[in-house]
Amino acid sequence: MIEFKNITKTYKMGKMSYEALKGINLIIEDGEYVAIIGPSGSGKSTLLHVMGLLHKPSFGDYFLNGENIKGFSDKDLALIRTSLIGFVFQQFHLLPKLSAYENVALPLMYSGHLENKITAKDRLFDVSLGTKIYNRPNEVSGGEQQRMAIARSLINNPEIILADEPTGNLDSKNKVEIMNLLEKLHKNGNTLVVITHEKEIADRADRLIKVQDGLIVMDKNIKKESILFQKPYKKISEIIESRNTKKEKNKLQSVFEKFLNYNFQAIMTLFQNKIRSFLSMLGILIGVAAVIAMLALGEGAKISMKENLKGLGSNLVIVRPGPRKTTGASLAIGSVSRFDFRDVSSLRKISGIKNISPTINGNCQIVYENNNSNTRIEGVGKDYASMHSLIPKIGRFFNGEEVKNREKVAVIGTTVLKNLFSDTNPIGKTLKINRINFKIIGISPTKGSTGFRDQDDTVYIPITTAMYRLLGNKYFNTIELEIESQDKYEKVEQKVRSILYKNHKIKETEPDAIRVQNMQEIRETMSKITNTMTMLLGFISALSLLVGGIGIMNIMLVSVTERTKEIGLRKAIGANNEDIMLQFLIESIILSFCGGVIGIIFGGMSAYVLGLISKWAIKITLKSIILSSGFSIFVGICFGLWPAKIASKLDPIEALRYE
Numbered sequence: 001m002i003e004f005k006n007i008t009k010t011y012k013m014g015k016m017s018y019e020a021l022k023g024i025n026l027i028i029e030d031g032e033y034v035a036i037i038g039p040s041g042s043g044k045s046t047l048l049h050v051m052g053l054l055h056k057p058s059f060g061d062y063f064l065n066g067e068n069i070k071g072f073s074d075k076d077l078a079l080i081r082t083s084l085i086g087f088v089f090q091q092f093h094l095l096p097k098l099s100a101y102e103n104v105a106l107p108l109m110y111s112g113h114l115e116n117k118i119t120a121k122d123r124l125f126d127v128s129l130g131t132k133i134y135n136r137p138n139e140v141s142g143g144e145q146q147r148m149a150i151a152r153s154l155i156n157n158p159e160i161i162l163a164d165e166p167t168g169n170l171d172s173k174n175k176v177e178i179m180n181l182l183e184k185l186h187k188n189g190n191t192l193v194v195i196t197h198e199k200e201i202a203d204r205a206d207r208l209i210k211v212q213d214g215l216i217v218m219d220k221n222i223k224k225e226s227i228l229f230q231k232p233y234k235k236i237s238e239i240i241e242s243r244n245t246k247k248e249k250n251k252l253q254s255v256f257e258k259f260l261n262y263n264f265q266a267i268m269t270l271f272q273n274k275i276r277s278f279l280s281m282l283g284i285l286i287g288v289a290a291v292i293a294m295l296a297l298g299e300g301a302k303i304s305m306k307e308n309l310k311g312l313g314s315n316l317v318i319v320r321p322g323p324r325k326t327t328g329a330s331l332a333i334g335s336v337s338r339f340d341f342r343d344v345s346s347l348r349k350i351s352g353i354k355n356i357s358p359t360i361n362g363n364c365q366i367v368y369e370n371n372n373s374n375t376r377i378e379g380v381g382k383d384y385a386s387m388h389s390l391i392p393k394i395g396r397f398f399n400g401e402e403v404k405n406r407e408k409v410a411v412i413g414t415t416v417l418k419n420l421f422s423d424t425n426p427i428g429k430t431l432k433i434n435r436i437n438f439k440i441i442g443i444s445p446t447k448g449s450t451g452f453r454d455q456d457d458t459v460y461i462p463i464t465t466a467m468y469r470l471l472g473n474k475y476f477n478t479i480e481l482e483i484e485s486q487d488k489y490e491k492v493e494q495k496v497r498s499i500l501y502k503n504h505k506i507k508e509t510e511p512d513a514i515r516v517q518n519m520q521e522i523r524e525t526m527s528k529i530t531n532t533m534t535m536l537l538g539f540i541s542a543l544s545l546l547v548g549g550i551g552i553m554n555i556m557l558v559s560v561t562e563r564t565k566e567i568g569l570r571k572a573i574g575a576n577n578e579d580i581m582l583q584f585l586i587e588s589i590i591l592s593f594c595g596g597v598i599g600i601i602f603g604g605m606s607a608y609v610l611g612l613i614s615k616w617a618i619k620i621t622l623k624s625i626i627l628s629s630g631f632s633i634f635v636g637i638c639f640g641l642w643p644a645k646i647a648s649k650l651d652p653i654e655a656l657r658y659e
């Protein structure tokens with residue numbers, strides 16, 4: 001039973017307000033057939049919307065099946081609406097991309113009775129649409145669309161059918177058919193309230209109510225013999241309770257079912273707008289691909305650096321000139337800019353030093369027969385091989401005698417072997433370095449790439465040969481020492497400094513004249529550099545994820561505006577704010593997550609190809625995959641939240657009227 005006690009409804013438009021219902025008192029018994037008439041703008045639809053719980057009254061009390069609806073939350077009202085009331089609209093309000101069956105089954109999602117899906121087909125048979133179950137609304141006639149909408153209003157077996165000009169968009173033949181159908185429902189026990197401005201439709205009802213200026217000005221039974229065909233009515237408290245008990249009993253199952261359904265719908269929607277979905281994914285896709293590729297690069301560099309440093313032993317000390325203080329060609333006082341053999345021989349006397357080797361390097365053109373390449377030449381001392389684990393397995397390293405005599409002998413790396421000798425035995429062969437003939441005496445063991453440089457693309461020659469014969473240099477700028485043990489480091493460092501300061505006539509007060517670093521420090525500096533590089537690359541890529549997120553938000557906002565009517569309809573058939581919010585949120589998460597997954601594949605492939613082309617070390621870690629998929633879900637939630645909130649807050653009636 002519907003009972004209005006002094007109901008008013010005031011619409012607020014900014015500072016203005018308009019009273020559309022001005023104190024309505026009305027009782028509609030269960031099973032009545034009522035027509036509401038009145039001029040346009042008199043308040044008929046408002047009355048019907050208040051009756052159907054789509055609007056709350058501003059004042060007064062509304063008793064539905066004996067219970068005052070005032071105390072119920074919006075969520076409860078949505079459930080009561082979908083359980084007790086079926087709406088039929090003049091414009092049908094069917095979702096164009098769903099089939100008849102899906103449209104009819106839609107309210108089940110919100111009433112929590114998804115198990116009744118099969119009844120959707122029965123309802124379509126009830127309205128003689130049994131042959132058009134899988135047709136979309138635009139594939140059937142206007143009359144059939146309205147029958148589809150009526151079937152939808154019946155899916156939850158409601159007691160009350162509220163129809164707002166149900167025949168307004170139909171021709172006269174269809175009008176009669178639809179009214180016959182509605183009256184059949186009334187005869188089955190439904191309460192039927194129809195708004196109409198057509199006399200012949202109004203005349204079919206048992207009771208006629210005329211509304212004018214927000215007031216009932218006439219209320220009469222036009223059929224004296226009218227009989228009430230009552231359905232047993234549902235108690236509101238029982239509806240709410242059954243939801244709660246159902247929830248408790250099958251909480252997980254129902255949440256899971258709903259979740260699956262939302263996901264399914266979201267995927268459907270995204271597929272229906274394939275190009276748009278793909279474009280909005282693109283930002284996230286590129287962002288994630290960049291994160292994956294960049295982290296793979298950074299990680300690869302880190303690992304290969306570690307590998308390389310491992311072979312060096314931790315007792316290596318490198319002595320270099322201090323930071324340059326020169327301007328132009330003139331040397332500033334207080335700085336060492338280069339070393340010579342006098343420095344090496346005086347350092348050799350320091351106790352605690354096991355090995356010592358000066359080094360010099362440069363890039364030269366190397367040629368063997370028809371093959372040539374531009375390769376790094378390292379001029380080093382005889383001890384360099386043992387200091388850097390470079391003692392050849394094939395052939396030998398040069399000895400002190402060869403260094404002293406500036407012999408033209410060379411030890412080549414494995415990349416040189418591959419490029420110039422196609423892996424044939426090169427020992428004893430002659431290699432031209434800058435047109436000078438060198439005899440190959442050994443092959444150095446494979447060292448791998450440092451991330452950016454292939455260490456095996458190197459030729460080692462005696463330091464003296466490199467200086468005097470090849471590079472034309474009397475000096476070198478690095479001396480490497482191997483100390484006996486780490487605990488001697490500080491003493492050795494002090495000694496090195498004092499000897500070199502003396503050799504170069506520099507005051508002890510100049511701390512930066514030379515740089516002495518041990519392996520530990522070098523390792524730390526290197527790992528700091530690679531960490532910073534990885535972080536920087538990661539940060540830049542994360543920025544593109546952010547841009548991708550904004551793209552998704554943009555599309556979601558457009559989608560909310562575009563689908564305002566759909567949101568209104570979903571609310572009218574029982575969706576609550578949470579349902580709508582979840583639907584849009586899941587859509588944006590799926591968009592962003594799919595973008596993320598494609599991005600991971602794409603980024604992985606790019607990293608692999610990059611590694612192949614550049615020979616840089618690449619390492620894709622599980623951490624980076626988890627990180628970027630997690631981040632893409634996070635972006636989906638963050639940037640989907642606002643549009644979803646906007647969607648959930650829409651007023652159902654205003655949304656339905658949105659053009």
Ligand code: ADP
Binds near residue numbers: 018
């Ligand atoms: P009817 O169905 O009889 O044509 P309505 O109930 O739709 O009338 O509207 C009654 C009055 O309330 C009209 O003057 C209309 O302009 C006004 N009205 C309806 N809905 C709103 C709204 N959301 N905001 C402001 N005014 C409204």
